Amino acid sequence: MNKIYKAFPGGKNKVLTLSYDDGKVEDRRLVEIFNKYGIKATFNLNSGLTDMSNRIPKDEWKSLYEGHEVAVHTYTHPTIARCSSTEILYEMYNDKLEIEKVFGYPVRGIAYPNGSCDDRCVDIAKNLGIVYGRVAADKYSAVCSAETNAQYAEGPILLGDENGFGMPDDYMRWLPTCHHNHHLKEFGQKFMSLKKKQYLYMMYVWGHSFEFERNQNWNIIEEFCEMISGQDDIWYATNIEIVDYNEVFNRLQFAADNSFVYNPSAASAWLTVNDNQCVEVKGGTLVKL
Numbered sequence: 635m636n637k638i639y640k641a642f643p644g645g646k647n648k649v650l651t652l653s654y655d656d657g658k659v660e661d662r663r664l665v666e667i668f669n670k671y672g673i674k675a676t677f678n679l680n681s682g683l684t685d686m687s688n689r690i691p692k693d694e695w696k697s698l699y700e701g702h703e704v705a706v707h708t709y710t711h712p713t714i715a716r717c718s719s720t721e722i723l724y725e726m727y728n729d730k731l732e733i734e735k736v737f738g739y740p741v742r743g744i745a746y747p748n749g750s751c752d753d754r755c756v757d758i759a760k761n762l763g764i765v766y767g768r769v770a771a772d773k774y775s776a777v778c779s780a781e782t783n784a785q786y787a788e789g790p791i792l793l794g795d796e797n798g799f800g801m802p803d804d805y806m807r808w809l810p811t812c813h814h815n816h817h818l819k820e821f822g823q824k825f826m827s828l829k830k831k832q833y834l835y836m837m838y839v840w841g842h843s844f845e846f847e848r849n850q851n852w853n854i855i856e857e858f859c860e861m862i863s864g865q866d867d868i869w870y871a872t873n874i875e876i877v878d879y880n881e882v883f884n885r886l887q888f889a890a891d892n893s894f895v896y897n898p899s900a901a902s903a904w905l906t907v908n909d910n911q912c913v914e915v916k917g918g919t920l921v922k923l
């Protein structure tokens with residue numbers, strides 16, 4: 635029987651994604667850096683705040699974020715778990731509506747503002763067609779209060795799932811690997827050094843572009859992008875591309891003995907067959923393995 639493993643596009647087994655919030659004017663410089671190095675990101679926008687002078691105006695959105703994903707960050711950025719359900723609905727719905735008016739495609743992700751999220755927020759988001767939600771914590775900060783990280787000697791420590799580079803269990807409470815201020819370069823080096831082909835690995839970085847200006851540390855992201863770009867084994871993806879790819883893969887229809895597979899979706903899926911063969915299964919095709 636063929637041994638089949640899920641692979642990412644191109645047969646890769648690692649994915650890098652980034653997520654930046656609030657749509658402030660510093661996004662211009664950040665997008666320029668990402669574009670220079672072919673890095674993909676998701677930008678989470680508050681469409682009710684764009685008349686503020688420190689935010690990217692709506693008429694610039696489409697050209698600036700071209701090639702990246704834009705997602706909901708609520709209309710006016712309240713701490714939504716403290717709000718009434720109707721206000722949560724209003725905040726998510728109006729943001730999705732206004733962003734879609736500009737971009738013309740279905741917006742299906744959210745970064746919870748102030749990281750605020752409870753079961754109601756998740757349910758309301760799902761009912762609006764949102765398929766993933768990013769929280770504002772990360773795997774690094776979840777353990778950084780522990781003494782282990784206060785005195786780490788051999789590099790920062792992450793939670794257990796493949797050293798913080800595992801795939802998420804719950805995409806509606808998607809926990810990034812690290813904030814860019816948390817040992818970004820070290821985590822990037824660790825991620826690049828992962829060579830075990832039997833795992834899928836994800837590195838997920840989050841933050842706000844204005845923090846680079848405030849802390850005068852643009853070099854952190856510039857050096858990280860330069861270091862991690864152009865790797866043959868890394869897929870550079872937006873958040874929604876990862877979620878959508880999972881769906882394509884999960885819809886694959888395999889023969890009982892793995893001798894063939896049918897892909898009912900429009901997009902391609904990739905498999906690793908018997909550990910060494912990369913197979914692309916194009917949308918709408920049946921492929922013998």
Ligand SMILES: [Zn+2]
Binds near residue numbers: 655707711748
């Ligand atoms: Zn925010």
